[in-house]
Amino acid sequence: MALLLPVAARDSASQTVLVRFDFGGDYQDVAPGHQPVSRVYRSPRFLWISPVRDQERPETADPLLKDFETGSQGEFRVGLDQGTYRITLVMSDSKEAHGPFTIYLQDRAVREGVRLAPGQVLRLSFPAVAGDGVLRLRFQAAPGQTFAVNGLTIEGPPGGKLRPLFTNAPPDSLPSADAVLKGIPTEPKQALRRSCEWLLAHRLPNGFLGDYERSQTSVSYYWYSSAYPIRTLLAGYEIFHEPRYLDAATRILDRLVEEQLPNGAFAQTYRNKPARELSKAELDRIIERHWLNMADVGSIATALAVSCRYVTGSRREAYLASIRRYCDEWAARWQLPSGAFTNGLESGVAQTRPYSVATGTEAAAFAALFAVTGEPRYLERARRAAEFLLDNWRTDGRPLCSPHWSQNGGRQYVQPVTQFGDILYYHDGILFVYQQCQDPGFRRKVRDVYRWHIDGSHGLQRVIGDRAWFPLQDAWDNSKTAGMPLVFLARYRMDGDAPTGRTLEVLRRFLAAPELSRRIGVMLDDPDLPWGGHSLQSWACCSVAATGFGGMALAEMVRPGVIYLAGDSR
Numbered sequence: 001m002a003l004l005l006p007v008a009a010r011d012s013a014s015q016t017v018l019v020r021f022d023f024g025g026d027y028q029d030v031a032p033g034h035q036p037v038s039r040v041y042r043s044p045r046f047l048w049i050s051p052v053r054d055q056e057r058p059e060t061a062d063p064l065l066k067d068f069e070t071g072s073q074g075e076f077r078v079g080l081d082q083g084t085y086r087i088t089l090v091m092s093d094s095k096e097a098h099g100p101f102t103i104y105l106q107d108r109a110v111r112e113g114v115r116l117a118p119g120q121v122l123r124l125s126f127p128a129v130a131g132d133g134v135l136r137l138r139f140q141a142a143p144g145q146t147f148a149v150n151g152l153t154i155e156g157p158p159g160g161k162l163r164p165l166f167t168n169a170p171p172d173s174l175p176s177a178d179a180v181l182k183g184i185p186t187e188p189k190q191a192l193r194r195s196c197e198w199l200l201a202h203r204l205p206n207g208f209l210g211d212y213e214r215s216q217t218s219v220s221y222y223w224y225s226s227a228y229p230i231r232t233l234l235a236g237y238e239i240f241h242e243p244r245y246l247d248a249a250t251r252i253l254d255r256l257v258e259e260q261l262p263n264g265a266f267a268q269t270y271r272n273k274p275a276r277e278l279s280k281a282e283l284d285r286i287i288e289r290h291w292l293n294m295a296d297v298g299s300i301a302t303a304l305a306v307s308c309r310y311v312t313g314s315r316r317e318a319y320l321a322s323i324r325r326y327c328d329e330w331a332a333r334w335q336l337p338s339g340a341f342t343n344g345l346e347s348g349v350a351q352t353r354p355y356s357v358a359t360g361t362e363a364a365a366f367a368a369l370f371a372v373t374g375e376p377r378y379l380e381r382a383r384r385a386a387e388f389l390l391d392n393w394r395t396d397g398r399p400l401c402s403p404h405w406s407q408n409g410g411r412q413y414v415q416p417v418t419q420f421g422d423i424l425y426y427h428d429g430i431l432f433v434y435q436q437c438q439d440p441g442f443r444r445k446v447r448d449v450y451r452w453h454i455d456g457s458h459g460l461q462r463v464i465g466d467r468a469w470f471p472l473q474d475a476w477d478n479s480k481t482a483g484m485p486l487v488f489l490a491r492y493r494m495d496g497d498a499p500t501g502r503t504l505e506v507l508r509r510f511l512a513a514p515e516l517s518r519r520i521g522v523m524l525d526d527p528d529l530p531w532g533g534h535s536l537q538s539w540a541c542c543s544v545a546a547t548g549f550g551g552m553a554l555a556e557m558v559r560p561g562v563i564y565l566a567g568d569s570r
Contacts, residue, residue: 014157014158015086015155015156015157016155016156016157016158016159016160017153017154017155018080018085018154018155018156018160018161018162019035019046019078019153019154019162020033020034020035020151020152020153020154021034021035021036021037021046021151021152021153021154022034022035022036022037022063022064022067022150022151023037023038023067023068023069023149023150023151023152024036024037024038024054024055024056024066024067024068024069024150025038025039025040025054025055025056025067028407028408028413029063029066029067030063031062031063031064031151032063034064034151037069037076038054038069038474039051039052039053039054039069040474040475040476041474041475041542042473042474042475043172044079044164044165044166044169044170044172045078045079045162045163045164045165045172046076046077046078046079046162046165047076047077047165048069048074048075048076049075049076049077050071050073050074050075051071051074052069052070052071052074053069053070053071054067054069055067055068055069055070055093055148056406056407057093057094057095058408058409059094059409060094064090064150064151065090065092065094065121065150067150068091068092068093068148068149068150069148069149070093070098070146070147070148070149071139071141071146071147072140072141072145072146072147073138073139073140073141073147074138074139074147075136075137075138075139076136076137076138076152077134077135077136077137077165078134078135078137078154078162078165079133079134079135079162079163079164079165080130080133080134080135080154080156080160080161080162080163081130081133081156081157081160081161081163082130082131082132082133083129083130083156083157083160084127084128084129084130084156084157085127085128085129085130085135085154085155085156085160086125086126086127086128086154086155086156087105087125087126087128087135087137087152087153087154087155088123088124088125088152088153088155089103089122089123089124089125089126089149089151089152090121090122090123090149090150090151090152090153091114091116091121091122091123091124091147091148091149091150092116092119092120092121092122092148092150093116093118093119093148094118094119095118096118097115097116097117097118098115098116098141098145098146098147098148099113099114099115099116099141099142099145099146099147100112100113100114100115100141100142100145101114101139101140101141101142101145101146101147102114102139102140102141103124103126103137103138103139104136104137104138104139104140105126105128105135105136105137105138106128106129106130106135106136107136107138110126111124111126114147116148133163134165135154137152170518170519170524171519172472172519173472174467174468174469174472174519175467175468175516176466176467176468177464177466177467177468177502177503177506178466179468180468180506180509180510180513180516181505181506181509184509184510184512184513184516185509185512186505186508186509186512187512188508188511188512188554188557188558189239189554189558190512191511191512191513191514191517191550191554192232192235192236192239192551192554192555192558193236193240194514194523195232195236195522195523195547195550195551195554196232196233196236196240196242196245196551198523198547199229199232199233199248199544199547199548199551200233200244200245200248202543202544202547203248204221206221206272207251207252207255207272208221208226208252208270208272209226209229209230209248209252209544210222210223210224210225210226210227210229210252210270210544210545211225211542211543211544211545212225220269221269221270222268222269222270222296223256223266223267223268223269223270223296223297223299223300224268224295224296224297224298224299224300224361225544225545225548226252226270226300226303226544227299227300227302227303227548228299228303228483228545228548228549228551228552229544229545229547229548229551230249230252230253230300230303230307230548231302231303231306231548231551231552231563232547232548232550232551232552232555233245233246233248233249233551234246234249234303234306234307234309234310235551235552235555235556235559235562235563236551236555237249237310238310238559238562239555239558239559239562246310246311249303249307250307250311250315253303253304253307253319254315255270255272255274256300256304256322257304257318257319257322258274258275258276259271259273259274259275260275260322260325260326261275261283261286261287261292262275262283263287263329263330264325264326264328264329264330264331265287265292265297265326265330265344265345266292266297266300266301266326267286267290267291267292267297268290268291268292268293268296268297269290269291287345287348288347288348289347289348290347291344291345291346291347292330292344292345292346293343293344293345293346293351293358294331294334294341294342294343294344294355294358294361294362295343295355295357295358295361295404295425296361297326297344297361298331298341298358298360298361298362298364298365299361299364299425301323301326301327301331301361301362301365302361302364302365302368302428302432304319304322304323304326305323305365305368305369305371305372306368306371306372306565307319308320308323308372309371309372309565320372320373323365323369324369324373326365327365327366327369327378327381330344331362331365331366332381334351334358334362335362335381335384335385336354338354338388339359339384339385339386339387339388340354340355340356340358340359340385340388340402341354341355341358341359341362341385342354342355342358343355343358343404344358351405353402353405353410354388354402355402355403355404356389356392356399356401356402356403356422356425356426357404357422357425357426359385359388359389359402359426359429360385360389360425360426360427360428360429360430361425361428361429362381362382362385362429363382363385363386363389363429363430363432363433364382364428364429364432364433365382366378366379366381366382366385367379367382367386367429367432367433367435367436367437367564368432368565370382370436371432371436371564371565371566372565379433379436379437382429382432382433382436382437383433383437383439383442385429385433386429386430386433386434386442386446387442387445389426389429389430390430390445390446390449392412393449393452393453394414394452394456394458395452395456396452396456396457396458396459397417397452397453397454397455397456397457397458397459397460397462398414398415398416398417398456398458398459399414399415399417399423399426399453400412400413400414400415401413401414401415401419401422403422416458417453417458417459417460417463418463418470418471418473418477419477420470420473420477420478420480420481420484421476421477421480423480424480424481424483424484424549427483427484427486427487428483428486430446430449431486431487431490431564432564434446434490434564435561435564435565435566436564436565436566446494447494447495450487450490450491450494451491451495453487454487454488454491454500455497455499460484460487460488461499461503464503468506468507468509468510468516469481469507469510469516469519469520470484472519472520475521475542476542478519478520478521478542478546479520479521479542479543479545479546479549480546480549481520482511482517482520482521482522482546482547482549482550482553483549483550483552483553484507484553485504485507485508485511485553485557486552486553486556486563488500488503488504488507489504489553489556489557492504493560508557511550511553511554512554517550520546520550521542521543521545521546521547522543522546522547522550523543523547524543
């Protein structure tokens, strides 16, 4: 199924609205008739090729003005047929001023000295000729200043279409389920081996294994993105008995343990410098300015706990001591009476609201620590966290999300099942606890929620339809779908539901086929492809995490229980 774009509307006898873009990261509140676009790669037909920043103003009612892209500079490209077009920009920020900045169209300045006052709404229209089939729109702010853009409308000749900018990018379409069942063999074990080898080959020169985010001034390496590749490698080590996989995982986990802070916390980003080499002033600065957030760090803490099943001797002692310190001295303090976790410290500010993503990752971390120690107190915290998530799930299949404070004004909302960028983390926590907790009431609750989530009126089966995979979105959500077969796998093992089994077989074949799975970012061969290498969180830059998520699903298909340290893996 092709990427869904807004239906063209005739505005005059000679011009048709080809597309309306709504810029910003809030996919919950998109302007009617608009195609959402954020800083994250979504389609080879349009993308930001330079780093920009999503910004949201929750207090603004108009969905087009509610969020926008901003930065000191940014270039947006659209693939079009050759021809003459007219573009209209909408620019506004209810809270802050922007500019002066210059607007370039096809590398020519069309408006200089643009300024936006707080609350001002500016609409500007320009003609454009796409002689080479590419529309180039660029913003350049004066030193120390920023631009803001909320919307873009492109009008052109009737029948005009958006075209791929880069022919070597994966297609933004999906085959049917029947086509995959008829033509794609099932080879999860071979696919897992390929994933492990690919991960070994894509370790970064600085020793990091994971994804990164490039801003206009620096590069950040996020620990959470290394967690799932590490868990894939650990599962690969158990299944294939390949010591290189364990060695690659422990090399990066050794650095994690060295970077643990004196208070037991881990910072969100990889420093490549042990904590023992930092002065007190440097340590204080990390706590005051960096994010020590539970959502991100819970992921890598889970990987550290899982690794204790496979390492021995002094390394195991060090890993166990580190994960115990994290859980006992740091993570436990952020669990609320409801069982939910907050997001810890963000730039020195203590978070007090429940956050569903943090709750999921911490549930997994505590459950993993229980799995390797057998100490019930860790399972109790994990179960309470998982039950918070389960108790906030609707029978139509949709979870109730307690979001980060910057999303939806921090207010809980009913979350579409297609928000995989969050929901996969809920499942990882729930499934880890399910595999470790034998309480009948808890396990029954999990089975009920998974039945709703898959079969409900707004559930996963409905959104998949007759396609071979989940709906394609942006790189962030697409990469997380690589792990979603775990949900179908768990449901099928719970009650043997036949429709679930058929969908699981389709997902298994899709994920195991390189020509298909690369459409969601798994094992992309070249992270420097021009269609992916420029966006802040491009599809290519999500590829290591996507391969990790997919590898976990493949490993669980090959050996049930291996990912959650249960079942046949014991």
